[in-house]
Amino acid sequence: MSNALDGAFDYDPSQEEIKPATVADDRFKLISTLISTPDALSAGAKEFKALETLIRSDFLKLAAGVGIPGESALYNELLVLLSDLRDLIEFPHLANKNVLAIGGGFSSGKSGFLNAILGETDLLPEGIRETTAIPTYLTHADEESILALNTFDRTQRLTRAELTAISHAFNAGQSEESKIQFYHILKLIQIQSPCMKWRNVALLDTPGYSKPNIGDAAAEGTNAGNTDEEKAREHLSLADHLIWSIAGKDGVLQGPDIAFLRDKVQWPRPFYLLINKCDELAKSDVKGIFDGSLAAAKAAGFEIAGASAFSARTGKVYCGDDPRKWFDEIDGKCKFTQWRGRFKAVVEKVIRFNDDEEKRCSALEKSLKPVYLKADGVLTPDQIDAVKSAMSDVAKERKAHAVAAQQFISFGQKVESRLMSILKNLGVSDETAAAVGLEATSTSDEKLLALKKGDKIAGKVEKLSKFLGCFINSPAASDQIRIKYKEIERHYTSPEESFAVGTQVELTVYEVQYSDKRVVFTVVPVKSENKASKN
Numbered sequence: 227m228s229n230a231l232d233g234a235f236d237y238d239p240s241q242e243e244i245k246p247a248t249v250a251d252d253r254f255k256l257i258s259t260l261i262s263t264p265d266a267l268s269a270g271a272k273e274f275k276a277l278e279t280l281i282r283s284d285f286l287k288l289a290a291g292v293g294i295p296g297e298s299a300l301y302n303e304l305l306v307l308l309s310d311l312r313d314l315i316e317f318p319h320l321a322n323k324n325v326l327a328i329g330g331g332f333s334s335g336k337s338g339f340l341n342a343i344l345g346e347t348d349l350l351p352e353g354i355r356e357t358t359a360i361p362t363y364l365t366h367a368d369e370e371s372i373l374a375l376n377t378f379d380r381t382q383r384l385t386r387a388e389l390t391a392i393s394h395a396f397n398a399g400q401s402e403e404s405k406i407q408f409y410h411i412l413k414l415i416q417i418q419s420p421c422m423k424w425r426n427v428a429l430l431d432t433p434g435y436s437k438p439n440i441g442d443a444a445a446e447g448t449n450a451g452n453t454d455e456e457k458a459r460e461h462l463s464l465a466d467h468l469i470w471s472i473a474g475k476d477g478v479l480q481g482p483d484i485a486f487l488r489d490k491v492q493w494p495r496p497f498y499l500l501i502n503k504c505d506e507l508a509k510s511d512v513k514g515i516f517d518g519s520l521a522a523a524k525a526a527g528f529e530i531a532g533a534s535a536f537s538a539r540t541g542k543v544y545c546g547d548d549p550r551k552w553f554d555e556i557d558g559k560c561k562f563t564q565w566r567g568r569f570k571a572v573v574e575k576v577i578r579f580n581d582d583e584e585k586r587c588s589a590l591e592k593s594l595k596p597v598y599l600k601a602d603g604v605l606t607p608d609q610i611d612a613v614k615s616a617m618s619d620v621a622k623e624r625k626a627h628a629v630a631a632q633q634f635i636s637f638g639q640k641v642e643s644r645l646m647s648i649l650k651n652l653g654v655s656d657e658t659a660a661a662v663g664l665e666a667t668s669t670s671d672e673k674l675l676a677l678k679k680g681d682k683i684a685g686k687v688e689k690l691s692k693f694l695g696c697f698i699n700s701p702a703a704s705d706q707i708r709i710k711y712k713e714i715e716r717h718y719t720s721p722e723e724s725f726a727v728g729t730q731v732e733l734t735v736y737e738v739q740y741s742d743k744r745v746v747f748t749v750v751p752v753k754s755e756n757k758a759s760k761n
């Protein structure tokens with residue numbers, strides 16, 4: 227029987243050269259690197275703990291005083307948000323990126339296309355053999371680095387050699403049982419590189435949705451079952467934008483591609499059609515396949531964001547659009563996260579409930595009061611007592627809801643301030659009204675507090691001054707709503723024209739700040755008949 231120490235002391239220097247670490251050793255070392263858990267939550271760990279404690283201890287305590295419908299569901303929503311936030315802290319690198327995925331059949335040239343676009347021949351693994359099915363994100367950084375996120379949500383740095391080992395022929399020569407399926411261990415890989423010039427974009431290279439239709443022997447590392455399709459669907463549905471790649475020599479866009487996109491991925495937006503590997507086609511065939519593919523996509527009900535006949539080999543666009551222009555367009559907008567809005571939405575439900583209950587009690591008190599006052603000689607002493615005790619119950623309930631509303635307002639403020647400091651430490655940009663439009667703010671205004679996010683009100687510009695800004699009157703508000711002049715300048719080349727006194731505007735509620743009774747809006751001038759005819 228052999229054991230691990232057999233031969234351990236038979237040192238033979240002449241053998242050293244020809245005894246590199248075996249493939250098995252390398253694989254096990256790599257796997258242990260990948261699953262090892264470095265200190266989690268180093269950045270922002272304290273802040274996160276504080277937020278977690280705040281939510282876990284305060285929410286239920288505050289809610290206990292007043293019955294809140296769906297209280298446990300709301301609490302669960304907060305816990306889910308906390309757990310999502312923990313993931314963000316572990317891997318904040320993609321939070322503000324517009325994810326642009328490339329999907330398509332196996333070996334249609336997806337990785338080759340990205341390499342060609344970035345002007346790097348071997349940034350992403352290419353090959354006629356299937357590469358490991360781990361989604362790979364490419365983002366900008368001044369220096370190259372490779373990060374892997376494992377299934378335990380821990381980040382590891384990888385070397386190029388390790389990346390190649392994971393992606394490629396690592397399983398070559400291994401028997402079926404000893405092949406290592408890295409996609410079980412790694413959720414995603416992120417390559418940060420200076421050659422990725424689009425800073426607001428993460429390019430996502432996905433595994434092909436279809437299996438290679440070459441002989442088994444060549445299909446090393448093939449995943450078992452239908453996981454290819456499932457994996458591809460899962461990754462593509464996370465993307466903001468999609469390029470669909472087909473190899474020109476396979477002819478026009480085919481039924482299975484269309485069925486996958488429409489029925490499995492259920493892609494809801496326009497996508498970019500890439501007819502790839504056009505160097506393999508006769509020049510005279512390119513246009514026909516290009517037009518035919520566009521027609522097939524449109525006939526299937528898809529909208530097309532752009533289309534190119536391209537070759538990764540030559541780096542040339544044969545006809546249609548230049549995909550780089552589309553990348554530029556997407557890159558023009560930063561993607562903001564919605565953390566504040568998501569937490570706020572939960573707390574807001576509780577505040578609104580207490581507010582509504584307070585109003586209901588108040589109305590009830592008002593209607594009971596005259597009954598009580600006029601009760602003498604009309605009601606029996608017992609009836610009077612009953613009215614009295616009902617009134618005092620309602621008054622107590624009203625006060626309890628008023629107190630709870632205040633407590634949840636301050637709870638919401640504390641949550642928000644902790645959250646903002648976590649996001650700031652991570653360098654993650656969360657959405658604000660000014661990020662999505664032209665921001666306007668009301669003064670402390672009770673009348674507006676019943677409004678909800680997305681509600682629209684009409685207004686009219688009353689005054690415009692470089693120093694004081696723009697003042698808007700609205701029948702819905704008791705006081706004027708103000709836009710800072712600088713904020714107008716940021717969006718409009720000629721503020722004096724766009725926000726001239728008398729201009730009608732539409733205000734959309736962005737958020738309600740209960741603590742100081744302010745409402746934040748985004749504003750657009752409404753084109754009046756007069757103005758429209760001037761242009």
Ligand SMILES: Nc1nc2c(ncn2[C@@H]2O[C@H](COP(=O)(O)OP(=O)(O)O)[C@@H](O)[C@H]2O)c(=O)[nH]1
Binds near residue numbers: 502
């Ligand atoms: N002739 C030609 N071959 C290409 C082109 N793009 C990729 N390939 C090759 O086709 C094979 C599959 O490409 P790859 O990018 O790995 O396909 P993926 O599976 O869709 O990512 C590789 O051998 C590439 O070198 C191209 O534009 N023209």
Ligand SMILES: [Mg+2]
Binds near residue numbers: 336351432
């Ligand atoms: Mg590939």
